[in-house]
Amino acid sequence: MRASFRPGTVIDGFELLEPLGLGGTADLWTVRREGDPTPLVMKIPLLHDSDDPLPIVSFETEQMIMPRLSGPHVSRFIATGNIETQPYIVMEKIPGVSLKARLPDVPLPWQEVVAIGVKVASALHDLHRQRVVHLDVKPSNVMFRETGEAVLIDFGFSRHELLPDLLDEEFREPFGTTPYMAPEQVLQDRCDPRSDLFALGVMLYFFVAGVRPFGTPKGGQIRRRLWRDPVPPRAKNPDCPPWLQEIILRCLEVDPKERYATAAQLALDLEHPDQVQLTERAERLERDSGMKTFRRWLKARNARPLESPNIAGQLSRAPIILAAIDLSPGSEDLGEAQRVLVRRILNIESEARIACVNVLKLSRIAIDILEDENGQSLHVQRLVQLRHWGASLDIPKERMTYSVLEAPDPAAALIDYARHNNVDHIVVGARASSAFRRYLGSVSSRIVAEAPCSVTVVRSLKDRRAAGA
Amino acid sequence: MLIAILTDIHGNREALSACLAHARTHGVDRFVFLGDYVGYGADPACVVETVAELVEEGAVALLGNHDAAIEDSDEDMNSVAREAIRWTRAQLGPDHRAFLAGLPLVHEEGSVLYVHANGYAPANWDYMFGPNEALRHFSRVDAQITFCGHVHVPMLYNMSPTAKIVSFAPLADNDIPLLPSRRWLAVVGAVGQPRDGVPAANYAIFDSAQQNLRYLRVPYDAAAAARKVREAGLPEKLAQRLEQGR
Numbered sequence: 237m238r239a240s241f242r243p244g245t246v247i248d249g250f251e252l253l254e255p256l257g258l259g260g261t262a263d264l265w266t267v268r269r270e271g272d273p274t275p276l277v278m279k280i281p282l283l284h285d286s287d288d289p290l291p292i293v294s295f296e297t298e299q300m301i302m303p304r305l306s307g308p309h310v311s312r313f314i315a316t317g318n319i320e321t322q323p324y325i326v327m328e329k330i331p332g333v334s335l336k337a338r339l340p341d342v343p344l345p346w347q348e349v350v351a352i353g354v355k356v357a358s359a360l361h362d363l364h365r366q367r368v369v370h371l372d373v374k375p376s377n378v379m380f381r382e383t384g385e386a387v388l389i390d391f392g393f394s395r396h397e398l399l400p401d402l403l404d405e406e407f408r409e410p411f412g413t414t415p416y417m418a419p420e421q422v423l424q425d426r427c428d429p430r431s432d433l434f435a436l437g438v439m440l441y442f443f444v445a446g447v448r449p450f451g452t453p454k455g456g457q458i459r460r461r462l463w464r465d466p467v468p469p470r471a472k473n474p475d476c477p478p479w480l481q482e483i484i485l486r487c488l489e490v491d492p493k494e495r496y497a498t499a500a501q502l503a504l505d506l507e508h509p510d511q512v513q514l515t516e517r518a519e520r521l522e523r524d525s526g527m528k529t530f531r532r533w534l535k536a537r538n539a540r541p542l543e544s545p546n547i548a549g550q551l552s553r554a555p556i557i558l559a560a561i562d563l564s565p566g567s568e569d570l571g572e573a574q575r576v577l578v579r580r581i582l583n584i585e586s587e588a589r590i591a592c593v594n595v596l597k598l599s600r601i602a603i604d605i606l607e608d609e610n611g612q613s614l615h616v617q618r619l620v621q622l623r624h625w626g627a628s629l630d631i632p633k634e635r636m637t638y639s640v641l642e643a644p645d646p647a648a649a650l651i652d653y654a655r656h657n658n659v660d661h662i663v664v665g666a667r668a669s670s671a672f673r674r675y676l677g678s679v680s681s682r683i684v685a686e687a688p689c690s691v692t693v694v695r696s697l698k699d700r701r702a703a704g705a
Numbered sequence: 706m707l708i709a710i711l712t713d714i715h716g717n718r719e720a721l722s723a724c725l726a727h728a729r730t731h732g733v734d735r736f737v738f739l740g741d742y743v744g745y746g747a748d749p750a751c752v753v754e755t756v757a758e759l760v761e762e763g764a765v766a767l768l769g770n771h772d773a774a775i776e777d778s779d780e781d782m783n784s785v786a787r788e789a790i791r792w793t794r795a796q797l798g799p800d801h802r803a804f805l806a807g808l809p810l811v812h813e814e815g816s817v818l819y820v821h822a823n824g825y826a827p828a829n830w831d832y833m834f835g836p837n838e839a840l841r842h843f844s845r846v847d848a849q850i851t852f853c854g855h856v857h858v859p860m861l862y863n864m865s866p867t868a869k870i871v872s873f874a875p876l877a878d879n880d881i882p883l884l885p886s887r888r889w890l891a892v893v894g895a896v897g898q899p900r901d902g903v904p905a906a907n908y909a910i911f912d913s914a915q916q917n918l919r920y921l922r923v924p925y926d927a928a929a930a931a932r933k934v935r936e937a938g939l940p941e942k943l944a945q946r947l948e949q950g951r
Contacts (some may be wrong), residue, residue: 288756399881
């Protein structure tokens with residue numbers, strides 16, 4: 237079937253230009269359509285090579301899921317042709333090469349590994365928000381736009397929770413790319429977004445350590461990851477900072493509940509290394525003892541697919557909440573009201589992550605003096621106050637992040653922070669109304685108008701009473 | 706073309722009106738009714754009249770087991786259904802009965818089959834309860850896409866080229882592409898007596914050009930429908946079912 241394609245062949249109005257080579261299960265061509273300047277690529281599945289149903293079902297899966305996806309982190313879907321006539325999928329061509337091109341250079345500098353991790357985690361979060369788990373995250377399935385965003389490709393193993401899962405029924409044995417498969421995928425659980433965080437952990441481990449954490453196992457060896465932990469990355473590459481090892485090993489936890497709750501929470505840690513809560517994982521230099529491994533093996537012998545969490549549900553239990561805290565004198569009441577509200581949110585959204593943020597307002601024109609008369613940094617002072625505010629929430633430290641932003645426009649700074657960190661919900665205080673604020677517009681009203689997420693505006697008890705009187 | 710598929714109305718005027726209004730605001734071009742217009746609910750005559758009017762305008766209406774039981778034996782039915790059918794007979798005039806008696810069991814359009822219960826023996830009313838029943842249907846019926854009701858709970862089955870059955874409990878308001886490489890059996894949930902714990906009425910819209918199927922849930926005044934069931938002196942259980950959706 238492959239032989240019949242050559243440059244100039246036209247399929248449903250798409251002219252084949254040049255072959256991009258063979259993927260695992262498909263032939264790739266750049267194509268063009270008359271009157272359409274968009275660079276396009278056509279993926280033609282190779283369906284006639286064997287009796288294996290996997291290529292067919294993967295193609296059907298991609299055919300169902302791709303038209304539903306949107307945003308910068310996927311290649312835009314253009315058209316599809318059916319199996320009976322000529323199967324293909326045409327999509328936007330992402331220029332450049334996949335992350336596979338970096339493999340000859342591993343181990344990579346850890347700074348580059350972190351930068352890759354942040355971008356891929358953001359892309360995964362956007363995919364998960366579209367109720368899709370990728371389930372085949374690996375270097376060859378990650379590309380980058382010229383603008384920097386990671387693009388996930390190949391949805392042949394993916395799961396969309398609003399569509400029938402064609403792959404689930406078809407195969408009795410686990411399938412996928414074995415070095416990257418999460419333990420629950422080995423158990424054929426196909427609906428946990430945290431499986432993608434495991435695969436990303438494998439990728440980051442490989443990039444920083446220079447070897448794959450579980451090698452390239454086959455057959456029954458695939459199950460070993462249910463009990464055998466990988467050699468800590470720092471034992472392979474001492475340049476890897478302890479906090480990065482902490483993050484990678486947390487991604488590689490056997491139990492999804494021990495990993496990050498969402499890709500956005502993982503990205504937040506990768507971007508705030510100084511705030512990563514270090515545990516024993518960060519210090520580890522060897523694998524677990526025989527006894528500990530043996531206990532995990534006993535447990536794994538009877539492991540069955542986990543209870544199915546739903547994708548949207550997992551994300552909604554684990555939002556990132558931005559608490560925008562005003563630390564100026566006189567706003568203590570407001571701070572207390574915000575604390576009460578954040579506690580209420582934590583009662584319902586049990587895996588929420590709280591980002592406490594204060595803005596140190598800079599003058600637009602004058603040179604700012606960022607020290608007080610005793611020479612103490614205002615930034616550090618604010619951070620201390622912010623931590624004091626957060627400490628009384630009494631939640632585990634690893635779920636709190638503190639940031640002091642320095643900016644001339646507090647509303648814009650908070651909105652940028654929310655957008656960049658995939659914040660789900662902003663809790664901001666509003667001070668009592670005044671003629672001045674009505675005229676200039678308040679920070680909270682601008683956030684309500686412009687933020688990319690839900691916003692709750694909190695008023696202090698005192699202001700509420702005053703307004704009611 | 707957008708085709709609204711409604712089934713198992715069961716004399717529930719409130720649920721039917723809500724679904725018809727919903728479908729019209731969604732630009733539906735055509736109605737197909739998969740049967741069971743009567744039985745259980747308090748407004749069988751009104752429902753039959755509404756459907757008959759739509760048939761005059763080009764809608765398709767098929768026969769369900771409760772409709773057939775109006776003229777035939779009701780001996781196979783459970784006691785509650787039988788009591789409801791006996792009450793219903795007294796509510797229907799000769800025109801209503803003639804309309805029901807004249808309904809066909811199946812309707813075929815190209816590769817699409819519409820039927821009340823199942824495709825392989827429409828008149829024996831076997832239920833499509835799960836993947837085994839779906840496999841029996843697929844192995845004996847040629848249609849690429851089949852729509853049926855009778856079960857009251859929405860489900861979507863498909864069969865892969867390797868004869869594996871995939872079962873899927875669809876969520877409302879979501880387009881599902883019915884891939885031409887597979888065969889599909891769509892069980893549409895009941896308009897007038899939902900049984901999955903959600904009292905809102907079920908129906909579906911099939912976009913025949915795009916080959917997309919969308920399941921829908923329409924909230925309606927179930928309390929009013931239940932009150933009428935009680936006022937009619939029908940079994941209390943039938944009123945509770947409407948209130949609870951089970």
